[in-house]
Amino acid sequence: MTALKAHEVARFLARPDLSEGIFLAYGPDTGLVRETAQRLIRHLSGDDPASANITIFDGPDLASDPTQLPLEARSNSLFGGKRIIRVRNATKALVMPLTELRDDPGGTAIVLEADNLPPRDALRALVEAAKLGRALPCYPDSDETLMALMRETFNQAGIRADSDVIPTLREILGNDREITRRELEKLCLYAAGSKTLTRDDVLLLCADNGALAIDAILDATGSGHAEKLDLALNRALSANVNPQQLLAMLTNHFANLRRWRTEMDKGKTARAVLESVKPRPHFSRMAALEQQVRLWGDNSLATASERLLQATSDSRRRPILAETILRRTTLALCMIAATQ
Template sequence: MASIKAHEAERALARPDPAWRLFLFYGPDSGLVSERAAAIARASVDDPEDGFQLIRLDGDDVAADPLRLVDEANTIGLFGGRRAIRVSQTAKQLTAAVEPLLATPSRDAIVVIEAGDLQKSNPLRVACERARSALAVPCYGDAARDLGTIIDEMVRAAGKSIDRGTREHLTGMLGGDRQSSRREIEKLLLYVGTDPAVTQAHVEAIVGDSAAREQASLIDAVFAGRFPALDQAFGRLAGEMDQGVLLGAVLRHALALLKAKLAMEAGRSARDAVSGMRLPYPRMAPAEAALQGWSTEKLREAVVILGTAIAAVRRDGDMARPLAARALWTLARTGPAARR
């Protein structure tokens, strides 16, 4: 069996067992899934820029034609050399395509599968965890220690320094998605410019707070049905933030509203229910208004819409922005202000 814990991933991937011919990367952090998949695929070939050595396959295509992956893995390279096959995320089941390769691993190619947040009972995850020739790698949101390491590496690569207090402050302002965190750090380093060190003043000026306020503005606009505010906030966030992460934030708020709505149906007042959501004071009034305007049924519909949109965004990164916009505008049309 080749199953590891999340905290063991970096060490296992640093020196992979030669017996591992298939890697499954899964988990809620799609940025980390993509980053690790790209790293192991590129490390498995001599020239990552050679399309004959590093082959990209669409997950939906592989699910529709399982033998395609088997054929590709067992194809001998025209010019020899090591080969890697990287399969993108799909909501469809890939077990039929993977099982033949687990039974008879390819000698000439490494297969890298990207997946979403697979449950323990998911057939693909179970099959890979049980196979000696595969490694199943969980990818969860960065812990503070991991973020600290990323910050140090990126700051050092930029020729800057950062003290412990500033690093801890920055860590507290970053989220759990690896790619989003890296983009925030890159933006910070650009802002630092020629200054030799990253300071708390730099962090306060450019990271986290403004994005958090914009994100909160977008979320409240969605559930209030305020299209101008939604349009403005989405326009600013869409270019800076992973669309799946953005939709995930809206989904978390929808779930919190649903929980509060159920508490109201059990006898609590709207104000008491909102207090249980642990929101900053300025956001309590919009949340209370949303609870008054949204029914339990509509909130459940919102959860389904957002979950479907997140899966679609993960499947098709090129269409992420229009898919996210459509989901948010659909919800806004349901908001109390939109119905008046």
């Protein structure tokens, strides 16, 4: 009986101990399932992948005609080469035809892709119990495996990534292996000429630029950086972000600053206050937020809140001037911050 653990799959793919039989990639991470099957097929194809005889089926199609699978597995290849059968969306409906091939696959490698399967699932049990069977669990990546994948990808491409590139990517991307691979390919293509990657490159190519522009508006206003504020406003407004929405977010931001400042005035450090916030602010904003909490006092924050409430009211009465009101108000607050 061969039941691999999730952490053993990568080692198996690097050097499979079988060249024929039934291979089952399964798990909740469909991107990783697909990638696992593709890597295994590349390895099984040998030194000349073009000569491999690869047939692809969809599980439901085979379930409607179970005889197709054993017939295809045992038919002779017209052009020689390794015979590989790939079955997507495999289910326990394939147990009967696979039982015929379990002990004698005739030199054929059958690579199955399936969703997450419980231990008692008939398909998983069949493959795990077969002498010529290997079940490959594909579960969502941990932080460590994803960051290792990123480092390996950049190293293979000869790209030097700044120290904050990988942590930034990890914050932006989820755990889906296929999405991660796609984003890494995009970054490698972007850096193919310069062979360098910075955090700004990652934010430009992979992040939600609308959300980043809004954060930039909040932080530039609160920190007193007029030039950054102008650039961020232009980016957000060109992306059709509603000026009234921005005023509402600014109002909320300054309300948060006032609440955090109250905690700081009770004796906490700015860092301790921010680390206790739920959800915790993105790590890339922590330094700017610390600066703002220290910069603004309660009286000036009260003044800022009053200005924003008045601006919101004015923009609702005269929507056509909403952008002008937004720019005038944020610049005024920016000037207050700059003189604190």
